[in-house]
Amino acid sequence: xxxxxxxxxxxxxxxxxxxxxxxxxxxxxxxxxxxxxxxxxxxxxxxxxxxxxxxxxxxxxxxxxxxxxxxxxxxxxxxxxxxxxxxxxxxxxxxxxxxxxxxxxxxxxxxxxxxxxxxxxxxxxxxxxxxxxxxxxxxxxxxxxxxxxxxxxxx
Amino acid sequence: xxxxxxxxxxxxxxxxxxxxxxxxxxxxxxxxxxxxxxxxxxxxxxxxxxxxxxxxxxxxxxxxxxxxxxxxxxxxxxxxxxxxxxxxxxxxxxxxxxxxxxxxxxxxxxxxxxxxxxxxxxxxxxxxxxxxxxxxxxxxxxxxxxxxxxxxxxx
DNA sequence: ACCGAATGTGAATATTAATTCAATTTTTTG
DNA sequence: CAAAAAATTGAATTAATATTCACATTCGGT
Numbered sequence: 445x446x447x448x449x450x451x452x453x454x455x456x457x458x459x460x461x462x463x464x465x466x467x468x469x470x471x472x473x474x475x476x477x478x479x480x481x482x483x484x485x486x487x488x489x490x491x492x493x494x495x496x497x498x499x500x501x502x503x504x505x506x507x508x509x510x511x512x513x514x515x516x517x518x519x520x521x522x523x524x525x526x527x528x529x530x531x532x533x534x535x536x537x538x539x540x541x542x543x544x545x546x547x548x549x550x551x552x553x554x555x556x557x558x559x560x561x562x563x564x565x566x567x568x569x570x571x572x573x574x575x576x577x578x579x580x581x582x583x584x585x586x587x588x589x590x591x592x593x594x595x596x597x598x599x
Numbered sequence: 600x601x602x603x604x605x606x607x608x609x610x611x612x613x614x615x616x617x618x619x620x621x622x623x624x625x626x627x628x629x630x631x632x633x634x635x636x637x638x639x640x641x642x643x644x645x646x647x648x649x650x651x652x653x654x655x656x657x658x659x660x661x662x663x664x665x666x667x668x669x670x671x672x673x674x675x676x677x678x679x680x681x682x683x684x685x686x687x688x689x690x691x692x693x694x695x696x697x698x699x700x701x702x703x704x705x706x707x708x709x710x711x712x713x714x715x716x717x718x719x720x721x722x723x724x725x726x727x728x729x730x731x732x733x734x735x736x737x738x739x740x741x742x743x744x745x746x747x748x749x750x751x752x753x754x
Numbered sequence: 755a756c757c758g759a760a761t762g763t764g765a766a767t768a769t770t771a772a773t774t775c776a777a778t779t780t781t782t783t784g
Numbered sequence: 785c786a787a788a789a790a791a792t793t794g795a796a797t798t799a800a801t802a803t804t805c806a807c808a809t810t811c812g813g814t
Binding site: 621622623638639641642643645646652 | 769770771772773
């Protein structure tokens with residue numbers, strides 16, 4: 445459903461920019477943005493999105509996005525410009541970047557989608573990534589595309 | 600109290616090696632190891648330790664340690680051997696390492712204690728870290744010592 | 755367009771987790 | 785060492801969150 449997608453985006457936006465400590469509060473913030481749903485649905489949404497409830501530095505509980513959903517525009521632009529090719533072979537993915545950019549892109553991959561690509565090694569302009577057992581190449585591609593805009597639509 | 604310290608260690612050990620999905624289960628595992636406590640106390644322990652409850656890849660809920668409490672023996676040995684000096688100045692900490700090791704140690708610091716050292720820059724053998732406002736040098740030292748064995752006892 | 759399967763949802767409920775309150779122990783300080 | 789302050793804890797409670805069940809909607813494949 446279309447609404448669910450938008451709602452996920454809204455949840456992501458809200459908890460990455462606000463301090464939310466319980467689902468009731470989040471429900472309220474969603475309502476302000478025009479999303480009407482119950483706590484039951486929200487609980488399910490958060491589970492699907494793998495949002496964690498964690499004690500904060502401040503001592504209170506807050507909801508946190510998993511690394512895979514974290515995002516930052518500037519970074520995306522940077523990453524987008526550094527990637528040149530992507531290929532799959534068996535449970536490996538091979539990425540090529542502009543010279544010198546491999547390790548920083550590898551770093552981002554390690555940070556963002558550790559449950560999809562379980563490890564990487566980076567040279568100067570090449571990254572070899574090992575794909576988690578059982579995942580399809582498409583799933584990996586999509587996970588990468590989630591934070592590398594130039595990949596969107598491609599493949 | 601002595602028991603609490605040991606209990607924290609036990610909790611850390613249990614949830615880093617087991618899949619625990621609720622406090623009752625964890626209580627049970629603690630009981631097996633000789634720790635007798637109630638759910639109320641456990642809830643407080645987890646809050647203090649900043650243990651997050653997060654949806655797992657598998658779809659179930661699991662408790663996860665914050666990065667600052669994660670650990671790995673091999674890594675520790677590696678880190679221990681790479682660090683040579685540590686000094687403080689105002690809200691900065693300066694670490695020296697064997698040549699070439701600065702960025703990997705800086706990476707670990709960024710990963711493990713982001714709420715203590717809010718940022719680092721690393722050269723070839725030097726790391727400059729910026730300490731979070733309000734923290735004492737001792738607190739920072741202890742946070743570093745928590746994953747760099749050679750620091751334990753020192754200072 | 756129709757059917758069956760899969761997905762999405764709310765109301766109610768069950769489960770899980772956090773906190774209050776009171777009592778106790780430990781630590782600090784004069 | 786005594787008194788005060790701080791920390792620790794359990795029982796009971798409240799609060800928060802997950803799930804069950806029933807129904808509705810959407811999707812995929814004829």
